[in-house]
Amino acid sequence: MVDGTPTWRSPSLARAVAELEAELELAWACLLAELDVAPGTPEETALGWLVADGPDEHDWRVVDAALDRLTCPLCGSTLTHGPVTCHRCAYYHGMRFAARETDRPNVSPGNEHAIRVSFAVARHRARYSPRARVGYELSLPGLVAGELPTTAQAQAAKALINKLTPGECDEVVTLAEVEALARTR
Ligand SMILES: [Zn+2]
Incomplete structure (x- = not known):
């Protein structure tokens, strides 16, 4: 979780979120490797904004991972995690739902x-x-x-x-x- 350590409703929810967050990290690492972008560089941040602004080009895990790495220029929080009154965070939170969703087999x-x-x-x-x-x-x-x-x-x-x-x-x-x-x- 990007905003400190939250208290999840139940251990099973905590496990499910942790599992998905690990998948986000993996999806992002794969994209960086594919595009030959080094983590922690300005190129990574530029790629993050590209993904955040074009979510329909990517799997939702990649889009969520990109958002987790960006800072909101208006409120200074991790993008989408700012106060509900921050229009920029609200905008990108809504945009994420345009990302691709591919059902797993079975x-x-x-x-x-x-x-x-x-x-x-x-x-x-x-x-x-x-x-x-x-x-x-x-x-x-x-x-x-x-x-x-x-x-x-x-x-x-x-x-x-x-x-x-x-x-x-x-x-x-x-x-x-x-x-x-x-x-x-
Ligand atoms: Zn914000």
């Missing part, structure tokens, strides 16, 4: 999209409401393991989450916990 189509969105939400949780982020954060470990909830399952989970208070949304660690709380309403 997973349901759309799994990769679900992973990249959930990962972005988990790492930029201040941009989302407690009710919005809980669903993404609870589903990420399963998505990384290759699962993809059906539309009906996703809607059922959403209905349960809507019965929780915002405070409860930020505290639950599993979907079973969401179900147990929702049953009392």
